[in-house]
Amino acid sequence: MDKIYSVNGPVVKVADTKSFAMQEMVYVGKKRLIGEVIRVQSDFTTIQVYEGTTGLMPGEPVTSTGAPMSATLGPGIINNIFDGIERPLKKLEEVSGAFITDGADVSSLDTEKKYPVTMTVKTGDKLSAGDIYCTCPETPLITHKCMLSPLSKGGEVIWTAENGDYTINDVVAKIKAPNGAVEELTLCQKWPIRTSRPCKNRLPITKPLVTGQRIVDTILPVAKGGTAAIPGGFGTGKTMTQHQLAKWCDADIIVYIGCGERGNEMTQVLEEFSELIDPKTQRPLTDRTVLIANTSNMPVAAREASIYTGITLAEYYRDMGYHIAIMADSTSRWAEALREISGRLEEMPAEEGFPAYLPSRISEFYERAGYVETLGGKEGSVTIIGAVSPQGSDFSEPVTQNTKRFVRCFWALDKSLAYARHYPAINWNTSYSEYTEDLADYYNKNVNENFMKVRQEISNILVEENTLMEIVKLMGTDVLPDDQKLLIETARAVRVGFLQQNAYHKDDTYVPLDKQYRMMKLITDFYVLAKKALSQGVNVDKIIGCGWIEKLIKVKYDIPNDKIELFDEYEKNMKADMEALTGGAGA
Known part of the structure; x- marks a missing residue:
């Protein structure tokens, strides 16, 4: 022994x-x-x-x-809370009380609960890896599709059970492989967590993950099957930004990985998620959510495993044809677990004590995202949004820098914006998205043919304002010519009226894409009309004093999401007011 x-x-x-x-x-x-x-x-x-x-x-x-080391995959994952190695915390509490005892032996999924199973195959059918052989309702929102494991060689169905209620370990079908071996199929399967599940094809990324958050959807979009990082110091709103994305994004299933976060923060997350109502279905959000909770006082090795457990569960549901969004909070704590274990193994440390293989581990994780054609011929995606917690808000530290190498969307949270109560506190000058060109066709076809053009005009206003602010900080605004004063005021309307969003306002917490476009267009139309008025001799103070800057800022509250047609009236009135100013100048 x-x-x-x-x-x-x-x-x-x-x-x-x-x-x-x-x-x-x-x-x-x-x-x-x-x-x-x-x-x-x-x-x-x-x-x-x-x-x-x-x-x-x-x-x-x-x-x-x-x-x-494998995850058990089957009905019962959704609406559950697991630790880092897929042990259900509610079951662990029943076995060991409020504190998890070492060696507590519980199965990952409930082996006694019965699910109403509908068989989708019959005797004589041929099955190959990824094919669905039965379904059952997992929650009111999610239908679980039991698939032949990618590890199976497939074969001919020689027996199926009747439709009815079965536990996850009951045999519901038998197949005969080409070599004569008989394989029994249950409602669950196992998969090694460090191995990505195979797919038939990786498809091009062309659809956005619509979140209803204007700075994300319009200025810094992330695609379905894409990767994004949210770096930010303490108190900048990483967790709250991920909550907002989890609640409103148009993914079918959310996998939230609390990786090494404080216990009280994780408790708050679990309580909030259980109380949130899914705005699309009016059902509890937990009906399409998986939570993996690994707090900072739990064993450090399990923290390292929690990331792989979460991505494996996500890939499993992707293979059913669902679109999954993973919120990993935070990958910095995961990297710290790697560093601690590496130190105990007496490995040669690299930058800041992290192991030399830190970049390859981060890339392995983010590379498991993607928009794919599954083995069963369906389309599914896994989108990874990882929070990074650089110490002292230092974005030059190894975890942030290596994450930046492997993600295509970087939402840098800014301490000064957060302290000024500007949320989401994403700094539009230091953030970027490489998905903009990939998604241009989608926006132009599905929202408006001028969407990308208007978006570019808004971005240009922000870039020009950033350049001018260097002068303003030194000399003040009085030294600027009228056209630059106008630009700074218009940029304020973009920042406060468009980029800043109120999560507690019924019409501003989630904004549909068509309203986002109309808001941008209203601002750019104002800027064009105002510049024209300036060129005809109207004083900039008169243009600012006409009140349209404040109206542009308040339009997000004044026009409800279901009354987009009111923008036509705003545009008409704005044009009339601007023409009135010009007429006065001519006289």
């Missing part, structure tokens, strides 16, 4: 053994703690343990499972 040689925090060594393979899941000690083999040498095998190792002693047994 293999026995523990040494214990160093979550890192355990076994001497003189050839029983274990790399990345194999093992049980460690008398409590049978869950662990994973992370290094195999001729004299020592090194294991990282995903539970607390307090009280673990040399000489205790280590047992092989012969399988990699």
